[in-house]
Amino acid sequence: xxxxxxxxxxxxxxxxxxxxxxxxxxxxxxxxxxxxxxxxxxxxxxxxxxxxxxxxxxxxxxxxxxxxxxxxxxxxxxxxxxxxxxxxxxxxxxxxxxxxxxxxxxxxxxxxxxxxxxxxxxxxxxxxxxxxxxxxxxxxxxxxxxxxxxxxxxxxxxxxxxxxxxxxxxxxxxxxxxxxxxxxxxxxxxxxxxxxxxxxxxxxxxxxxxxxxxxxxxxxxxxxxxxxxxxxxxxxxxxxxxxxxxxxxxxxxxxxxxxxxxxxxxxxxxxxxxxxxxxxxxxxxxxxxxxxxxxxxxxx
Amino acid sequence: xxxxxxxxxxxxxxxxxxxxxxxxxxxxxxxxxxxxxxxxxxxxxxxxxxxxxxxxxxxxxxxxxxxxxxxxxxxxxxxxxxxxxxxxxxxxxxxxxxxxxxxxxxxxxxxxxxxxxxxxxxxxxxxxxxxxxxxxxxxxxxxxxxxxxxxxxxxxxxxxxxxxxxxxxxxxxxxxxxxxxxxxxxxxxxxxxxxxxxxxxxxxxxxxxxxxxxxxxxxxxxxxxxxxxxxxxxxxxxxxxxxxxxxxxxxxxxxxxxxxxxxxxxxxxxxxxxxxxxxxx
Numbered sequence: 001x002x003x004x005x006x007x008x009x010x011x012x013x014x015x016x017x018x019x020x021x022x023x024x025x026x027x028x029x030x031x032x033x034x035x036x037x038x039x040x041x042x043x044x045x046x047x048x049x050x051x052x053x054x055x056x057x058x059x060x061x062x063x064x065x066x067x068x069x070x071x072x073x074x075x076x077x078x079x080x081x082x083x084x085x086x087x088x089x090x091x092x093x094x095x096x097x098x099x100x101x102x103x104x105x106x107x108x109x110x111x112x113x114x115x116x117x118x119x120x121x122x123x124x125x126x127x128x129x130x131x132x133x134x135x136x137x138x139x140x141x142x143x144x145x146x147x148x149x150x151x152x153x154x155x156x157x158x159x160x161x162x163x164x165x166x167x168x169x170x171x172x173x174x175x176x177x178x179x180x181x182x183x184x185x186x187x188x189x190x191x192x193x194x195x196x197x198x199x200x201x202x203x204x205x206x207x208x209x210x211x212x213x214x215x216x217x218x219x220x221x222x223x224x225x226x227x228x229x230x231x232x233x234x235x236x237x238x239x240x241x242x243x244x245x246x247x248x249x250x251x252x253x254x255x256x257x258x259x260x261x262x263x264x265x266x267x268x269x270x271x272x273x274x275x276x277x278x279x280x281x282x283x284x285x286x287x288x289x290x291x292x293x294x295x296x297x298x299x300x
Numbered sequence: 301x302x303x304x305x306x307x308x309x310x311x312x313x314x315x316x317x318x319x320x321x322x323x324x325x326x327x328x329x330x331x332x333x334x335x336x337x338x339x340x341x342x343x344x345x346x347x348x349x350x351x352x353x354x355x356x357x358x359x360x361x362x363x364x365x366x367x368x369x370x371x372x373x374x375x376x377x378x379x380x381x382x383x384x385x386x387x388x389x390x391x392x393x394x395x396x397x398x399x400x401x402x403x404x405x406x407x408x409x410x411x412x413x414x415x416x417x418x419x420x421x422x423x424x425x426x427x428x429x430x431x432x433x434x435x436x437x438x439x440x441x442x443x444x445x446x447x448x449x450x451x452x453x454x455x456x457x458x459x460x461x462x463x464x465x466x467x468x469x470x471x472x473x474x475x476x477x478x479x480x481x482x483x484x485x486x487x488x489x490x491x492x493x494x495x496x497x498x499x500x501x502x503x504x505x506x507x508x509x510x511x512x513x514x515x516x517x518x519x520x521x522x523x524x525x526x527x528x529x530x531x532x533x534x535x536x537x538x539x540x541x542x543x544x545x546x547x548x549x550x551x552x553x554x555x556x557x558x559x560x561x562x563x564x565x566x567x568x569x570x571x572x573x574x575x576x577x578x579x580x581x
Binding site: 011012013014016017018019021022023024025026027028030032033034036037040064094097098100102106107109110111113114115118119120121122123126127129130137140143145160169176200213220225228229230232236240249250253254255256257263266267269270271273274277278281 | 312317320321329333345346348375395396398401403405406407411416418421425427429432451452453459484512520534545548555559567574
């Protein structure tokens with residue numbers, strides 16, 4: 001007993017020491033900068049001058065004068081909603097098919113997964129070329145099927161749908177998570193449906209979908225957070241154009257801070273992004289009791 | 301009846317394979333396009349309808365593209381960042397995850413929950429103050445901002461992933477070692493780490509790809525071309541050789557290849573690791 005108690009006291013000491021890097025890292029690189037962002041967002045700091053406190057001046061400017069800000073909100077929300085929905089549906093569909101005990105599963109899984117680990121810069125270069133209206137592969141395919149050629153990322157209206165299309169190519173991470181979730185669905189449940197005379201639709205609707213809702217929920221939250229922070233495609237492929245139609249929010253923050261030197265304004269923009277992502281995530285979390293099915297809740 | 305059922309299963313299987321094969325072809329097509337363009341003469345790239353076999357086969361695109369810009373320097377810079385970053389992430393995420401998973405100390409779970417919120421925080425929120433911090437410390441245009449933070453737990457994502465894995469190891473093993481007078485560090489090193497190799501490899505691969513692909517960090521912190529990484533070097537190369545698609549594609553293949561290589565080496569662990577993060581989330 002005595003030995004055990006001394007063991008525990010040294011355990012606590014070691015525990016705190018070993019957790020210290022993460023705690024310090026959180027304070028230095030998360031909490032500290034976050035607080036600083038919230039303070040700087042209320043100043044007019046532009047690197048060279050000393051910062052002045054200007055109250056809600058930055059936010060007034062954003063919502064009243066700054067038309068790029070509005071365009072950037074629109075572009076980002078449009079892209080996020082589109083790419084999250086498209087990627088989730090596509091990833092789920094492919095995962096469902098791969099879960100049918102197909103032969104060559106590792107090969108298929110690799111093929112669908114590889115694009116998602118392609119360096120953003122390499123895939124951006126590749127897709128500029130695929131989107132090329134004159135010589136790009138996509139227009140060649142459209143032409144082959146007798147469809148009209150598109151301008152893709154070079155047209156104000158087509159740029160966001162094009163980038164959403166490109167984002168489906170990177171859905172591999174989600175697909176692997178879905179696949180793992182599907183493989184964890186207890187087989188007895190499917191057998192129970194079959195004994196009751198259910199067909200594939202019943203199995204899908206009353207077993208697969210409910211059992212997968214926690215995984216869908218996880219993917220949804222992570223995809224929302226990720227897609228709101230899209231940067232590389234605007235930086236490399238479109239420079240936010242044409243006519244600011246793809247001025248993604250983080251790219252606009254980057255421009256404000258590191259091109260125009262408006263650090264205070266950029267921090268204010270970041271605060272708004274934080275609030276937007278937080279509210280989207282909260283909506284999903286708040287809605288989860290209505291559609292996410294938890295095993296533990298059922299047992300209760 | 302039984303016959304029609306087996307028939308419908310067969311039809312279902314066939315449709316499944318058709319969609320999967322078709323999807324695979326579509327997903328692979330961009331890569332094939334990339335690869336074929338990287339071996340072509342510039343003229344052949346623009347031939348319509350597109351040709352798929354390079355003729356003549358110009359492997360020289362590679363040496364020519366790679367010497368047109370200092371890619372060797374970019375590669376060495378990336379490698380340096382990678383080594384310092386990777387060792388920091390692997391080492392400190394292991395010890396932090398160990399503390400959160402297997403050592404009991406007051407406030408542990410509360411602190412873990414608080415740290416976990418950083419996963420939800422958009423990086424843009426911390427970006428500017430972090431930049432200012434490094435500027436005040438005089439660390440701009442060095443590798444310090446891209447490597448030193450890795451030594452502080454390496455980010456909650458990795459700690460979370462390792463912790464999930466560490467929790468699955470029976471605690472009786474630790475207890476037995478403690479009875480023999482082992483210290484927590486000894487338990488970590490001789491029991492937890494050897495049993496967690498798949499999870500640790502997953503973290504290492506995830507982080508390799510993350511560092512290799514990182515563009516925003518190098519753009520913000522590195523201004524001297526001698527310090528450029530491959531990602532930023534490739535984007536500069538693109539602005540210099542806008543229309544030289546055969547060179548651009550060859551350089552892209554070179555930047556892409558190591559990631560794919562690493563993926564194939566660690567594929568088994570990698571897929572498990574992604575699944576682990578999603579399932580217990």
